[in-house]
Amino acid sequence: xxxxxxxxxxxxxxxxxxxxxxxxxxxxxxxxxxxxxxxxxxxxxxxxxxxxxxxxxxxxxxxxxxxxxxxxxxxxxxxxxxxxxxxxxxxxxxxxxxxxxxxxxxxxxxxxxxxxxxxxxxxxxxxxxxxxxxxxxxxxxxxxxxxxxxxxxxxxxxxxxxxxxxxxxxxxxxxxxxxxxxxxxxxxxxxxxxxxxxxxxxxxxxxxxxxxxxxxxxxxxxxxxxxxxxxxxxxxxxxxxxxxxxxxxxxxxxxxxxxxxxxxxxxxxxxxxxxxxxxxxxxxxxxxxxxxxxxxxxxxxxxxxxxxxxxxxxxxxxxxxxxxxxxxxxxxxxxxxxxxx
Ligand SMILES: C[S@@+](CC[C@H](N)C(=O)[O-])C[C@H]1O[C@@H](n2cnc3c(N)ncnc32)[C@H](O)[C@@H]1O
Numbered sequence: 001x002x003x004x005x006x007x008x009x010x011x012x013x014x015x016x017x018x019x020x021x022x023x024x025x026x027x028x029x030x031x032x033x034x035x036x037x038x039x040x041x042x043x044x045x046x047x048x049x050x051x052x053x054x055x056x057x058x059x060x061x062x063x064x065x066x067x068x069x070x071x072x073x074x075x076x077x078x079x080x081x082x083x084x085x086x087x088x089x090x091x092x093x094x095x096x097x098x099x100x101x102x103x104x105x106x107x108x109x110x111x112x113x114x115x116x117x118x119x120x121x122x123x124x125x126x127x128x129x130x131x132x133x134x135x136x137x138x139x140x141x142x143x144x145x146x147x148x149x150x151x152x153x154x155x156x157x158x159x160x161x162x163x164x165x166x167x168x169x170x171x172x173x174x175x176x177x178x179x180x181x182x183x184x185x186x187x188x189x190x191x192x193x194x195x196x197x198x199x200x201x202x203x204x205x206x207x208x209x210x211x212x213x214x215x216x217x218x219x220x221x222x223x224x225x226x227x228x229x230x231x232x233x234x235x236x237x238x239x240x241x242x243x244x245x246x247x248x249x250x251x252x253x254x255x256x257x258x259x260x261x262x263x264x265x266x267x268x269x270x271x272x273x274x275x276x277x278x279x280x281x282x283x284x285x286x287x288x289x290x291x292x293x294x295x296x297x298x299x300x301x302x303x304x305x306x307x308x309x310x311x312x313x314x315x316x317x318x319x320x321x322x323x324x325x326x327x328x329x330x331x332x333x334x335x336x337x338x339x340x341x
Contacts, residue, residue, distance in 0.1 A: 023285050053093070142198065180216075191265065232246050302334040
């Protein structure tokens, strides 16, 4: 699977689009806001640049895309009012996979090795945050929300993960090892690249999905995707999906345990951790304690969750299984999720 060409959210603003089904990610952004505020305040205590250069990595497109930017500017604005200082200028960079970048491999193919190395070392045009994106020591602030659990590739050597599409309770031991090693490699790379691009004293705020229990065989880790694999197997039983196609499909995804994240940041060595906080969020983000009008209704909740997962995973599933099965697949999935909830 060419991850870069299929790891994009459902486009447009129709019923199944990411734009219409990203309330969960919006809730995550608001839960992380206190950390953002503290981090900006902390930066202010050392120096205030005349032009703040910041980037949102994996910004997608939809109502959340500019939310981080407006929150960032709001916090700085309020601080400037309190401190009676001049508001800086802001230069904002938004990064995501985009149709323009899909033609990059063709451009690279046209070059010999020497020129290919030029891109990535001197000229930065790439959609993936697992490559250099910015010139050396040029940015003050990096932000990424709900994106870094996506890996740039599916780990190798997991062809025995039959009947599963991610780590699952029934996965063989090598699958857990391969996923962890892939994440270690990719997250370390991400940190190294950002450390080359950030100015001395800059800050990074990252929010991504993790698991609350160290053991990846726990339900907390992988049930979300296990239910999708189960739905695919149901469709195979009905002859709508070829079972062998399920065996060869694995997600380029990893939800680490807190300790794994700490360990990688320490081992990689470019950054110190100021704060590492975890928070939980319900599968159906509408089911929040602050939403007093919420009434649990299993079919509706199942559908809400299925819509969120569909908006994120549909392009990947379509590229492997075709688009004929998608409606039926997510109907099935919504039923399983409703039962589980
Ligand atoms: C679930 S969306 C989150 C979007 C947005 N940050 C939000 O909070 O709503 C994850 C985004 O990360 C992007 N993404 C995943 N891997 C990426 C990579 N290696 N480089 C750039 N973008 C990536 C996907 O294309 C997708 O748009």
